[in-house]
Amino acid sequence: MKRTAILLAAGALSLSVLAGCSAKPVANTPGSGASGDTIKVGLNYELSGDVASYGQSSVAGIELAAKEINDAGGINGKKIELIKYDTKSDTAEATTLATKLMAQDKVVTVIGPATSGGMKAQIQVAAQNQVPIVSGSATADDLTVTNGKLNEYVFRTCFNDSFQGTSAANYSTEKLGAKTAVIIKDNSNDYSKGLAASFDAQFKAKGGTIVAEEAYAKGERNFNSILTKIKGQSFDVIYLPGYYEEAGPAIKQARELGITAPILGADGYDSPKLAEAAGAGLTDVYFSNHYSSADSDPRVVTFIAAFKKANNAEPNAFNAVGYDTMKFVADAVGRASAVNGPAVKEAMESTKDFAGVTGTFSVDPATHNPVKSIVFIGYKDGKIAVAEKA
Structure with a gap:
């Protein structure tokens, strides 16, 4: 009987190992941002310091989008949990916080920083942790592709320099x-x-x-x-x-x-x-x-009304790209084969005809850049007099 019990225990252990191999990724999987009824998304933005205006505006747009998504039922039934840190407009701080978000907080992706320098400071951390990073405003040419090599876990929803x-x-x-x-x-x-x-x-x-x-x-x-x-x-x-x-x-x-x-x-x-x-x-x-508040597109009109209601202010382009970037992330997570970094990265790469307030775009899988139009804003006497797509 003792021998039989040992054999049964061994069999049970073997079955549990096999079951673990076939299960979907869990908490120890790279960028496994699902926990209970939430999906963790990191925000790593310049909320103070030299370019705080960009970071604050981007986050206001992100938070509006996340609330809308959660109010509509979340992503496949799971609510978005935003984990927000301030880089203080410092690239070294951006690296430190990216590591914390990925290794400790276990987010599925990191949105931000707003600037190219801050985003570049996270590239190696993203690759090591296999967690995609996305910016709606970092425009440096060599951000997503450096010396001819694609940075596999780096994306943006804006055009480049x-x-x-x-x-x-x-x-x-x-x-x-x-x-x-x-x-x-x-x-x-x-x-x-x-x-x-x-x-x-x-x-x-x-x-x-x-x-x-x-x-x-x-x-x-x-x-x-x-x-x-x-x-x-x-x-x-x-x-x-x-x-x-x-x-x-x-x-x-x-x-x-x-x-x-x-x-x-x-x-x-x-x-x-x-x-x-x-x-x-x-x-x-x-x-x-990236965007003009004078655009008559119904998506833009709806966004402006919602932003004004939530923030009592007219949205600027950084509000808009933040909003679109959160929606882009949610779309990718919703289509991903699993809620983890590698799967979400693949879903981001395959994005086609994403309709946002800054335009409709598809992601170029060779560069991780969006294919989209550009807007020119013109001022006269301190007020916007021109807003046209080019």
Whole structure:
């Protein structure tokens, strides 16, 4: 009888091992974000520090989307549980928090940070933990593909810098009739340098001439020496890619010096603080963006109404891309073969015709970039006067 009991115990152990092999991934599976009745999603955003406006706006959109999804029954019956941390606009902190979200909190995916530098700081952590990371606003060309190699667990729901810079050059020549341009870039910022390089190449390809190229450093607030230097030259437009903190003062000072040429930028301009810094000088200023509140698409109209109700404020592009990114993640988790990092990554790669408030897009599996349109926002007298897709 003793021998029989041993054999029965051994058989039971064998069956339990076999059952474990055939079961769906559980908590110790990479990025296994399902726990009970919830699915854990990490938010790793700049909620304080230099670019807090981007992070705060993105998270407001994410939280609205998550609430809508949960109110509608969740993802396959499970509610989204958001685990939110503040990177303090610091890339080292972004790495530390990404590790915590993946290894300790066991999230199925991490949304954020908003900036390319913050996202790049997580690439190795994502690969090691097999947990996808997604941003709605990190636009650096080499984020998803570095030195020709796809970063398997990195995705974005926005277009990249090359597309923005190229589109700005096309807009300058085709819509504004520009033949000559000045470039003023942040020499300490990959975002600004990448945009400037793609604008330069496309503007020249369209037959234009770059008459001058000037540089500033992060945190610059006095642009008078640069602007005085270019004022005596003849040019049709200024391309000033960068963030609103520097762009606002530069625009204001340019207008005060009597420089009336149109000034173009990119999605880093999208903040209420741009108008605060630029003041009355915010005229003939155009920037590429992901979304326009003037869009009459029913999805956009519904989103704007819901955001205003929840936040008592008009949504900006970072609110919109945050909203879309959360919906994109939920869509992928809902279609995934299992609730874990590798399965969700595969579902993200196979996304087709995702309909969001920033446009309908499919994910290019070779680059993990969305294929989508771009919007140009134009200001006159401090107010939006132009909003058109290109």
